[in-house]
Amino acid sequence: MSTQILSAGLAALLLAVSMPGHSQASTTAVPTADATPQDAPAMQAGRELSQLFLQGDTDAVWARMSPQMQQALGSAAALAQFRAQVGQQLGEEQAVLDESVGTDQGVHAYVRTSRWSKLPAPILMHWALDDAGKVAGFSVQPKPQAAPSPHLDYQTKAHMRLPFDGQWYVFWGGHDIEQNYHAASPGQRFAYDLVKHVDGSSHRGDGKALEDYYCWNEKILAPADGTVLEAVDGLPDQAIGTRNTEAIAGNHVMLDLGNGEYALFAHLRQGSVAVEAGQEVAPGDEIGRCGNSGNTSEPHLHFHLQDAPVFGEGDGLPAFFEHYTADGEAVERGEPVKGQTIAPMDDGASK
Template sequence: MRLLPIIFAMMSVAPAIGQQPALEQGQAAAEAFVSGALPELWDDMSASMQEVFGGLAGLEQFQIGVTTSFGEELEVLSENVAPSGALSVYTRVSRWSLSETPLIIQLAIAPEGEIDGFLVQPEPQLAESEYLDYETKAELSLPFKGEWFVVWGGRTLEANYHAANREQRFAMDALIMRDGKTHAGEASVLENYYCWDEPILSPGKGTLVAVVSDLPDNPIGETDAANPAGNHVVIDLGNSEFAFLGHMREGSISLEVGDEVTTGQELGRCGNSGNTSEPHLHLHLQTTTDLTDGEGLPAFFVNYTADGKPVERGEPQAGQFVSGAFDRP
């Protein structure tokens, strides 16, 4: 449930740049990584990305880990550049000598050419689902105030890495972005993220069936894979629809299992707990209360706006700025 399903994480979001320059920059960066020209790659990384690695030696260890696990790159199968909201994202798919599955190298490139995000992983596959035509029975509202940005959302892997996971097949990750960035000031300071400590609201009426509230918020650059949802609640919406809302701030959830909640009621505050690269909200519906055992369900929200246009009922998509019925005070 990280912002990027990667060995390390995207740290900031910047305005998109032209496709051809981004393609050339992505190719050069990927070639530098594959060939081991790491000082060159290091110099092209943003300060926040360098912070994640902790030094050139950290990048070197990462590259060694990839080549040890997957061998050497044999053939580039495809390359493309696509906008992801305000980002320009270069994606390279290639065959490697020790892997039957092609690998993806993906880089997020800022306008000035700096690398702000970096992914290396086996090419995922869409999870099968019997619920592609399912219509959400609960009436859901977006669970936050004001305008948020959908980082991951939709039904394709390009728009939503969660779609490779059966339980989170239709999940959404959202945060606040202003002027192409998710934070002000130093990226290492949690309080600098715009969505940090923002109220997370109940998307519908129901009963709490799971609550975790005592996990620490991760420093930027660290994740808690052992507790993927972090501080979270699970709401029984009825009709075997269970809503998971994750990554909330330590100690911000005062509710308990068995409590009844109403639409728009505050559940907790946005944080950085669990398997997350930076503060954001994760939300998905599934058929059970067990995060690792269930079927993901589409989450249709009502009466919201997407990129300034009214939506009577729909699924927020990656790259959209969305706002719901709860205005900021």
């Protein structure tokens, strides 16, 4: 079964819903959490929308979509076509295995995991709701699985500091698919998406301008001694709500850290890349500024290690950092995970 058929066949059903990421980020959408009382409306709305969709009442679902979703989808007939496509590929829902809700950056998520008649793998139905209760995102897809990796127990050879100063938030990070949607991709198996949070949000105001984002234009630093293999600049920073799917990494830098370890820094700000191919860098050297170029939904730093010198080739490697704080606790060496606030140990608590 192809995930593309169900979740990428109609681009409108994959609208970005305020989550950092690239490479099919929109099929994963916002993270979920344990239900709290304030999540009850999202649970109720998600159940209602799921039932309407399953019954084929796509006109009722269409009426509850945001204007942006309706504009992107084009017509209620397109939604009906998608429902028919789901039925042809998956059959009918047989049993609900799990429901979860959560809120992140103003988007309320409902995720329903079910068994369907034509496919043995669990299926995720995901609804994203804006503050007005309108559908801002929707997808139906096989539940992502973490890609097999020959490096699950790998220990990073390079001695790496965090690639920034001050406090940053781990939006995606970890070995499990629940912690890290990148885990579905062999090459990005242990990748990170990193933002800056203030009072639980990555941006001030309505977040429509790139400058609203707290990590925008922040310095991105070399984590270890290395040699620049590739430095790409000149690609435009995408306005919020737009993506460049032709240049996934956007402006980026690839560093050779030695011992078969290569580090990618993606989505850098246009015109900010401060290094060039062949240049030697030391820990803490500025390599660029945080931006929003490439296939990304909002300003953030995408960072990962891999075992090949070319992006898109080889397998991802775990990235162990040294001398940092995670949620205020000192870590001499470790792998940050989703939900942690991290900072270099020498300035972490003060910035």
